[in-house]
Amino acid sequence: MKRLGEIGAQRTREARGEAVRYMPVVPDSDAQFTETTSDLYREGYEYCRTKRAQHPNSPNRYIFSSLAQQMAFFPFGTGRDDFAVPDPAHGRLKGGHPVLE
DSSP, rough: OOOHHHHHHHHHHHHTTOOOOOOEOOOGGGGOOOOOHHHHHHHHHHHSSSSTTOOOOOOOEGGGGGHHHHHOOTTTSSSSSSSSSEEETTTEETOOOOOOO
């Protein structure tokens, strides 16, 4: 919830004409890795930020205020358990709601 508050505050700043905040998609260098850097970001760096596949028109940045839409699109792995996850064994969604056909 803290992150959503930060996103909302940034959207307000942008609406007032202040600068857009950009964030890296993956670390800019392997020197930024820590012991908690996930394999997803390590592999993303290896693929997207090295000569292997880096493209000169790929800035490795996203607009911070768009993170809410990204979170809504990819809810899994966020630690939240209130997303509608199908339970094929019972034909229902988590929470008991029937799966729409």
